[in-house]
Ligand SMILES: Nc1ncnc2[nH]cnc12
């Protein structure tokens with residue numbers, strides 16, 4: 212391992228943009244398919260990996276929702292979560308705010324409670340074995356309608372003390388944030404924080420809506436904000452955190468080449484950018500791989516990498532004291548190198 216690789220892996224960091232269903236590695240997909248007697252349209256792990264070639268977000272989503280079919284029981288969600296937390300801990304993640312898509316499961320007859328209790332079992336394990344803190348973000352699927360999102364929020368009612376925020380994911384184009392204005396307002400009224408995917412494939416106008424109509428606390432992706440200088444300046448001025456996902460951007464053709472990735476431009480423009488893995492089992496790497504890929508392609512130095520890690524704590528939903536403690540640990544780590 213090079214010095215920079217070791218620096219990246221050791222850098223204390225938070226992961227703020229991670230879909231737990233997107234951590235389903237082909238090996239676990241096969242194991243769960245067998246355990247649950249679910250048929251999958253692949254004969255080998257290699258065949259699964261070969262199918263992971265996408266030219267846009269929808270190509271990926273089609274295969275990602277299909278993969279989730281093997282997740283049926285509380286133990287499945289626990290095992291999925293534990294596998295992710297183990298990988299994340301090895302990458303220096305000390306705090307994770309993970310997203311889950313209840314509608315992907317409730318639509319197949321898996322109860323909300325099964326999903327949530329399984330994830331909570333995994334979280335308890337991560338806290339005990341890794342000392343990692345974890346928060347949950349319930350995402351609404353934006354290709355479904357507002358009524359379905361409201362039904363999901365209602366199903367979450369008994370579990371709200373375990374959920375920190377709601378988010379908005381799935382097919383962006385044609386499903387603008389304003390479609391979910393009322394359900395986001397209800398989530399805010401219920402005491403939840405708000406995040407939304409915007410500006411991944413969608414235009415800067417969707418980012419404006421996420422800010423002005425939804426009132427988000429954090430922006431997932433946000434890449435296309437850079438097309439609008441006024442919006443970029445506004446995001447910088449308000450200290451909005453962007454959860455950027457370099458390998459996802461490459462795999463989903465948001466950028467043509469990692470050499471074109473705007474992560475350093477975002478920092479230069481004063482944006483509070485962070486680095487995250489999105490759906491690591493599908494995009495070829497966990498969070499440290501994303502730091503490494505961005506660093507190699509854009510020549511990021513240790514100061515840039517430490518700033519990105521610092522931003523991950525500043526952009527988290529942790530209380531101020533915990534943020535300050537993590538930043539102090541980060542400073543000590545950097546000073547010791
Ligand atoms: N990158 C992404 N964009 C939109 N929805 C998603 N669901 C999982 N990953 C996603």
Ligand SMILES: [Zn+2]
Nearest residue numbers: 230380408489
């Ligand atoms: Zn995402």
